Amino acid sequence: MRAKIVNRKKAGDKRNAAAGDRGALIKALEERNVSLEKELQARQEEFCAMVDELRLKNDALEQRVRELKQIRETLELTRFSMDHASDSIFWLKPDGGFHDVNEAPCKLLGYSREELLQMSVWDIDPDIDSKQFKELWKDTTRHGSITFETRTRAKDGTIYPVEVTGNRLVFGGREYVFAFVKNITERKQAEEEMIFTRFALEKFGDSAIWIDSGGRLIYVNEATCRSVGYTKDELLSMHIWDLDPDYTREKFSDLWERTKRDRRQLKFETRHVARDGRVFPVEVTSSYIRYGDREYMITFDRDITERKRAEESLQLMQHVIDHVQDWASLVSPDGRFCYVNDAHCQALGYTREELLALHIWDVDVHVTEDRWPLIWSDLKEKGFLKVEDLHRARDGRTFPTEIYVSYLNFHGSEYMCGFVRDITGRKQAEEAVKLASAYNRSLIEASMDPLVTISPEGVIMDVNKATEKVTGCSRKELIGTDFSCYFTEPEKAKEGYREAFTAGSVRDYPLEIRDRNGHVTPVIYNASVYRDETGKVIGVFAAARDITARRQAEQELKQAKAEAELYLDLMGHDIRNMNQIGMGFLEIAMGSQDISKNDKEMLMMALGSLEKSTRLIENVRKLQKARSGELKRYEIDACQTITRVLAHFSSMPGIRASFNYEISPTCMVMANDLLYEVFENIVGNAIKHGGPEPVIDVRFDMVTVDGRRYNRFSVEDNGPGIPDAMKSRIFNRLQRGDTKAKGMGLGLYLVKSLIDSYGGSVRVEDRVAGDHTKGARFVVMLPAVQSPESGA
Secondary structure (H helix, E strand, C coil): CHHHHHHHHHHHHHHHHHHCCHHHHHHHHHHHHHHHHHHHHHHHHHHHHHHHHHHHHHHHHHHHHHHHHHHHHHHHHHHHHHHHCCCEEEEECCCCEEEEECHHHHHHHCCCHHHHHCCEHHHHCCCCCHHHHHHHHHHHHHHCEEEEEEEEECCCCCEEEEEEEEEEEEECCEEEEEEEEEECHHHHHHHHHHHHHHHHHHHCCCEEEEECCCCEEEEECHHHHHHHCCCHHHHCCCEHHHHCCCCCHHHHHHHHHHHHHHCCCEEEEEEEECCCCCEEEEEEEEEEEEECCEEEEEEEEEECHHHHHHHHHHHHHHHHHHHCCCEEEEECCCCEEEEECHHHHHHHCCCHHHHHCCEHHHCECCCCCCCHHHHHHHHHHHCEEEEEEEEECCCCCEEEEEEEEEEEEECCEEEEEEEEEECHHHHHHHHHHHHHHHHHHHHHHHCCCCEEEECCCCEEEEECHHHHHHHCCCHHHHCCCEHHHHECCHHHHHHHHHHHHHHCEEEEEEEEEECCCCCEEEEEEEEEEEECCCCCEEEEEEEEEECHHHHHHHHHHHHHHHHHHHHHHHHHHHHHHHHHHHHHHHHHHHCCCCCCHHHHHHHHHHHHHHHHHHHHHHHHHHHHHHHHCCCCCEEEEHHHHHHHHHHHHHHCCCCCCEEEEECCCCCEEEECCCHHHHHHHHHHHHHHCCCCCCEEEEEEEEEEECCEEEEEEEEECCCCCCCHHHHCCCCCCCCCCCCCCCCCCCHHHHHHHHHHHCCCEEEEEEEECCEEEEEEEEEEEEEECCCHHHCC
16 A cells, blocks of 8 residues: 555655656645545454454353353253163154153163163053054143153063053154153052052951041041941031930040040040940940041941940859869969969968969878879860779868869860868768878878877877977877976966866967986977867867977077176266266366367367267167167157257367258157267268268158158268269168268167168259269158147
C-alpha cells in the first residue's frame, strides 16, 4: 500500500510540475492522506469485529464440549447404575426384541448380554407370545406406563415369578419400552404362606379372635362364629365384653395392660355367652402383637365344656376313691407313690404329702428296692396280681394286707394301680398267737436297747438280748420275776411302770440298773401300754436307753461350768478390786498440783482404760446373767441410750472425732442395761478404726420388716473400711479386722450376742456401696415396743 502511495505521489509530482502549481499539489496530498486514514480506521474496526466474533464462537464451542462431556459422564453413570441394579432392566423394541439389558437379567436367567440381545420377549416369558406382546405395547403406548405380573424362564428352565413395570419412551425419533422386572419369588412364597395361614386359621377348631385396644373385635374365624352363633359381620361390630360376661371394660383394660407389659402368653379360664343365651366355659390363651403402628390382642379360645364335665366326673370318682375304706394307690415304675387316698394315709399314719415322697418299699415290708424291678416286670407281664403282704405304718406298726394290683398304661405313662385291704383281723383269727409272738420277738431282739414287756402285776413277761446283757441274767432267769428288783431304786421303778399303765405311756424316765455283779448302768425308760384284739390293756412295753456317756458328759459340763464361774468370780472380784485400787491411785495423782496438762490427759486416758476394764468385767457378768435368764429385759429408750454414748465420747479428752447424728427424742425397745455397752462398743469401734480425725455419722429411722416395726440405727465412719472377705467373720469370737488398732476381738462378738438376745440383728456394710475403702457402716435393728395407740 505504501508503494502505491509513493507511485501516486510521483505521478502527482509530475502532474504538478507540469502544471506548476505546488500548493495545489500539497493540498491534494493532505486530503488524500485523510481519506487513507479513514479507510485504515474502518479496516481496523472491521478486523476487531471479526476477532470478537471468533472469540464468541470459541466460547460457545468450549461450552458445547463441556456439555458433551457431562452428557457422556451421565450416560456412563446411567449405564453403571443399570448394570449394578438389583432388578432386571430391559429396553424393548416394537418388534419384541431387546435393544439393551443390564447385568441383572444375565445373572438371573443365565444368558450373556449378547445372547439376550439376539432374543425376543417370548423367548424368556412362557406366558407371552408375539400377539400378546403387541397388545401390551398398545396398552403402554396408550397409558404411558403399565405394571403386571408374569413369569420368566431361565436358560436352565427355571421359572421365576416377576413383576414388570413398563414405561414408553421416545428417543431419537424411535419408540421404546423401558421395563423394570423384579423377581418376586420370595413375595409369592410369603403370599402363599399367608393364604395358607389364613386358611388354617379359618379352619382351626378353636376360636381365634383379634381384639384392638378398645376391646373391639377386629377378626374372628369360622370356629368363633359356630361357637357363639353369630355371623362374622355381627361379631365384628361387637366388643369382647359382649361375648364374655366376666369381662367389663375396666377388667379388659387391665388384661390388655398386663399382656402388653409382660409380652408373654397369658392362659386363663373364663366364660362365653352364645347368641341363644347359652353360657359355656372356655380356656383362653392371649398374646400381644404389634403390626405396623397398630396393636392387637390375639386370643385362642377353646370350649372346655366337655373337659369340665370330665373334670367333674373325675372329681366325683376321685371323691369316691378318696373315701372308700380300702387303700387305693398309684405307683410309678421307679416305685414312688403317685397317688394315695385318705384311707391309705389314715392306715399308715402319714399325711398325703409325706406318702407321695416315699417309695413302696418304705411302707411294704416284703418289697425292697432291689426286688422292686422284678416285681414290676412280673406285674407288667401278667397284668394283674393278688398277694398277701405286710405293711409298715409311720409309728413302726406292721400289719397284714391283701393287695389287688393291676398294670396301667395311661397316655404312655405306666402305673401300678393297687387296692389294699387291712386283713389284721382275719389273720388274728387264723393265727393270732403265732403271728403276735413272732412279730414281738423280732422287734425285741432287733433292738440294741434293753427291751422288756411287763404284766399289770409288774412281772417280766419277755426280754431281749440287750436286757440279758445289761442285767447279767438269762432270759429264762428274768421271765416271771419282779421288774423292780433289778434297779437301785425298786420303788421308783414300780412308780414308773404303774404310771405307764395309768397314763398310757411314760417318756425319759430315769432309773439305774444293777446287774448281778453289782455294776450300775444309768438308763432312761420309754414305755407304753399294748392291748389285745379287744382293746384291753395286757401289758407295758418298755425300752431302756443307756445314758452312761451322757451322764459323764453332763458331769464334765457341770465341772467346766463350775470352773468358768470360779474364773468369772475371780475376774469379777479380785481383778475388779485391783482396777479400783489403780483408779484410786490415778485419781490421787491427777489431784496433784505438780502434774502437767499433758500428763494429766495421759492419766485420764489410763483412768478411762481401767474404768472400761472394770465395766467389761461387769458386762461379762451381766452377759452371763442375761444368757442364764437372770438379767431380765425391760422397756428402755434406745435413742436416749445412744445419745448418752455419743455425749460420753464427745467429752473424752484425746478424742478428735467429729459426730454428726440425727436421733429421735425417744424410741422404746425391750433390752437391758447392756444396751449402753452395745452402742458404746460400736461407736468406739468406729472411732478406733476411723483414723486420726474420724468423722462419725449416726442416723436413726423406723422400718417395717415382715410386718414388724424396727428401730434402725446406722453408725458410719470414714476409716479404711472392712473388706468383703472379713464382713462375714467380723462378729465371730476373737476375730478382729485387718487394722493396726488394738483390741481383744471380743467387742463385736458381745455386741452380736446381746443384740441377738434382744430379738434384733446387726450387720456391717460399705459406707459407699461397692467400695469398702471409703469406710464402714454398722446397722443395728431392734424391735420397737409398740404404743397402746398402735393397736399392738
